[in-house]
Amino acid sequence: MEHITTPKVENVKLLDRYTNRKPANGTLYLTATHLIYVDASAEVRKETWILHHHIATVEKLPLTTSGCPLLIHCKNFRVAHFVIGHERDCHEVYTSLLKLSQPVKPEELYAFSYNPKMPKDNREIGWKLIDLKVDYQRMGIPNDFWEITDANKDYEVCNTYPPEIVVPKAANKATVLGSSKFRSRGRIPVLSYLYKENNAAICRCSQPLSGFSARCLEDEQMLQAIRQANPGSPFMYVVDTRPKLNAMANRAAGKGYENEDNYDNIRFKFIGIENIHVMRSSLQKLLEVCETKSPSMSDFLTGLENSGWLRHIKAVMDAGVFLAKAVKEEKASVLVHCSDGWDRTAQVCSLASLLLDPFYRTFKGLMVLIEKEWIAMGHKFSHRCGHLDGDLKEVSPVFTQFTECVWQLMQQFPCAFEFNERFLLEIHDHVYSCQFGNFLGTCHREREALKIFEKTHSLWPFLLQKKQEFRNPLYKGFTAYKELKPNTLPFSFQFWCGMYNRFDKGMHPKQCVLDHLLNCMSQKMKLEDSATDLENKLPFLDGPLPDEVCSLSKIVNASVESSKTPMLNTPQDYESEPPALLTNGAIVEEVDIMPSRDQKNKENFVNHHDLPDLHSTMEVIESDAKKEKLQYQ
């Protein structure tokens, strides 16, 4: 609070980036956690909330006739352009925001003050929601070849790995420790995913400290153990996700890559994914394209190409596809690394798992995947997202790229994911929001030190609560798709308007199909419910016909099932607005449209059917159904 000198400024204009409309006029508030802008000129109260942690940069532009412009770029790609009447106010807001957006101490992060007023037990249950052991069990581990060890319980193997790691049974403690001496930062090869059907595994590590000629017997044994854990294949792949040049340059620093001659039966591969610095500047270029005012087709296409962003996304995707193919089709295990094995390796391993295993395409699955490959394995969220005031060179959109890869897959396979785009955006928002403890710090050890499990809440239960609005109405279920084989030709990669232009109204493809479908689903439910109701009425009028009994029970079952997994009953307005995210107040916008929209949907429904007599029955039943659902929720 000590940073806030001017908590309220009146007569502030908010310019719309794309439209030439008259700018909104309203009041700006600064709170301990948010910047809130209330638009007074609109007929209905319209609030814009910007979380301080979301602010990437604040700029004060040269004074204009209308006032002093303040340009705020957010980490979730919102750009807010305020014009403040008095220069002095503007400067005060500016200095406050600079401090508020870049906390120095971890204790200042929102997560430590965020209090959703829930009992203490719930917090603990929340943290236990995702249990990685269960996921390993799902893969059949422990088994004859793999075991979960607590070899790292005191972080003596690797201080950025979690205490429990999965290694080949054949690798004894000496091998593990020996190998850790030979791997950059001790990040030894550990299991990431085991493809149960053929025992091929995806493992991950950091680069070897091989220099130009160094060898390590234990490391060689380690790789052999991994290869032998998959008896079906005579060889294994070792994939270095860096461009060859980068890897070679590392040799001079005593690091580098595996020498094929030193390891038995490995096939070594480079997959050229660029480093975090290239990715950072690529995103910068992409955002410049996004910010161009009414670009021509040619501006857009050349800008998109010159940014190289989609090429990088494609490189990550290609690597994921390579891994999935190796595992599924060649039945070979793969060991993946980059430099430290926490950026590109995390992207590639998690993407490959997502391609191979339909579980990771469910709500729970994606949470497990992020928890496993990113959080537990020490992706440095705090540095990459710039949570705290620190080295800007460490910031890089590595996780954003993963999110985008998932989205690209969703574009190609619209029915294969249980969740929709908004789920990804929500997760992405919270990676930066520091509202929940999950993404704080850089590794498990640091999070323990921060006591996040005692002091903060976990994101996942919060997301599960809001599951309904994140549901993909097109999802065909767990069994419909096994492994995905995405197309990685250049035209298969689309620009993700929903992410990079998310806050620019008018730029959005209106998600009307989704809307319609949610309508359909709720219709289906209503019809099912009323069918049940009519069935129930039947016995009173007359005994049911013999052949009816079975169908009756079927319908009842169906309707019970559907109430257990309630679908969205009131379709939201996804058309003109990004939905109101973070109900706790991070972003809430123009809630006013919803009722009218709702109304329209209802009208739609009426027109669609025009079954007046059925309708009245349905309405009665609908309310019953709602009550029933409430109980389940």
Next chain:
Amino acid sequence: MGGVNYVTRRRAALQPEEPDEESWEELVPPPPSCPLAGTAAGSWGGREAPGAMLGKGAGGSGAKPAKPSFVSYVSPEEIHIKEPIEKELNLHLLPGELLLCEANTVLKCVQEDGSNRGTYGKLICTNFKIAFLGDESASDDNEPEFKNMIIGENDITLHCIDHIYGVYDEKKKSLSGQLKKYPEKLIIYCKDLRVFHFCLRYTKEEEVKRIVSGIVHHSQTPKLLKRLFLFSYATAAPTNTDIQNQTVMFDAIKDWREELERTKGNMKYKVLSANEAYKVSEKLPLYFVVPMSLSEESILQYQGRGIPIWCWSCHNGASLLKMSAFPKEQEDSTSQMHKIFLDGVYKTINKPPYEVLKTDDLSSSLPSLQDIQAAYTRFKQLFLIDNSTDFWDTDVKWFSLLESTNWLEIVRRCLKKAIEVVEYLEGQNTNILLVEENASDLCCVISSLVQVMMDSHYRTKFGFQSLIQKEWVMGGHCFLDRCNHLRQNDKEEAPVFLLFLDCVWQLVQQYPPAFEFTETYLTVLSDSLYIPIFSTFFFNSQHQKDANMPGDGHNAQSSHFRFLTVWDWSVQFEPKAQVLLNNPLYVEKPKLDKSQRKTTRFKHQRQLSLPLTQTKSSPKRGFFREETDHFIKNILGKRISKLINSSDELHNNFTEFYDSWHCKPIDFHGLLLPHIEGPGIKVWAQRYLRWIPEAQLLGGGTVATATKILDMIEEVQSLQKKMDEKHSRTVPQGREALPMLRNSARLSSLFPFALLQRHSLKPVLPTSTWKDLEDEDDLAKRDDEFVDLSEVI
């Protein structure tokens, strides 16, 4: 036997024998003693030889036992004993179609790699198509469900051929004219973007000569209009009694009157019949609509040039007009006269009851036809792929390649222009007069786009088809020249209609629920441009069509002669395939009243409730606007209208209108404006990528969405059906009869639909959504094939 279906097979069986000799220069004269020449032959004499020959087929008395349908030119010892059967199974000729030449043991190569993998078969050339009859077709099981009954998988109509290349010693050369050397490989690029590789290495030299020169001759050399297959087909095809089609053809005065009434343009505009017998102009249709105040003499005076012709009226009374410009005259006096005449016309229109008129010269504000043609030529090269290696090469610079073609920018500019026009009509209550040299190219694009955006009627299937009839077919778009169907003048070629379809696709892609048809419909429509059995896209004008109708009254058989229209989709697709042309998510406009009056009133209110620039504009501008009429009328004449609309303000109005519309929730039955920012405009993947195996995505893509949607709709429907049954069951007496009714209901496609009709007043147009359950059931089974359709083919 893959490509065979019942209908074509039956037609093939009707074919009489082929002539014994083939000749490249002229179509074959009928054998003097052709015993099968039927009634039509007599009427046609020697003029239309093939037609005469096949007259018998048209007669429908073709119940002859199976017989080889043509005489093979291979030497007798080569004729395998089972070959006749195979031929009978494989080759289906349409009525009027003649086999011209053929070659055996041709290898159709798989494009994937340079290797010569592929299937062996027979390559034939007829006066309609080039077809490859391969062994691959033997597998009957995987016959695609969605298939064209006219054009098989390995058929290329002669008009669909874009370029033919021969490969000589690994070098690719364009083939045309007289050939001295014959290539070892034939590469055919099609206008629907298929690429065929036919390896002739294993074919007899003589056959190679014959087939290559035959194909080159029949597809590449200029043709006479009368030689179009269209005529042979129309003569020979069995004449069906008129098929009920709800598409308004605009060839009758009543169609125009109804359109005027529907749009409430009848207060200010009138239908003219002055052009009956084409007295006024051969470019204009028989009937057209002009401002009420325009005198008939002036129309006659300038042969229809310089006359504002009505396209459509907006709910607020503002109208969309088009006009062909006067040619640039050398002589001062003539151009002076034109000018005075035009001023007079403008003045007439600027007077009440008309709104202010704004003219827009499209030839100066949009790319030229040459630009469009050049852009499309570059664009399609991205998708005409010889082998996958080429394709992967595009990898690195896909977006800059796309950008360098400029095609998407042209699409964007057309959409933008259309929005500008919409803004004038809707936002400023201004009449818009589109001017172009012939008013039949970009005028068609822009006026139809405006109507699609503003009038939800044109987003239904029949409405859209009527629109194409109105603006394109009757509007005198030179399909024959623009598609270069006759190969007479390459310079006239320009894919104007494709440009329009691409623009509509952008809209469909952005607002799927607003359209009754799917992108598949648009794709199939674009393919139909090259199928010369439909007259729709094979004439430059209505006059040309009428002038070429055979039998000018003195021929009793002329009633026999009937062109097919492309809108009769049953010619190309079976009903279950046609389902895919309909958008399952489309919801009828919530209006059940047939009375026109109510329609417009309803629409009026709805659109007024939309936030318009007008209501939001600053007081100053509003004041000025209100005064506009007055000013123009009395003091300053038309010049001020140009002053008011200075380009700066135009831009502001445009963006304001565009932005305010996009900020509001969308009404799928109201005004529809496309996104025209960079990310909004996309490549019409279905049309351009459908033949590229590498673009395939198993179980994914928009098709996955579509099938899932169909599944869900089916679910809703079946539940509803179930409920309806239950519901009627509660009616006491009906109970006894019900089990039977229910069983028959499963079979009868009428059941759910009829029931729905009873409960609701469904509009006249059939909805795809609730059509009939049988079709929906089929669809469920078709999931996989449907994937094939757009992703694989």
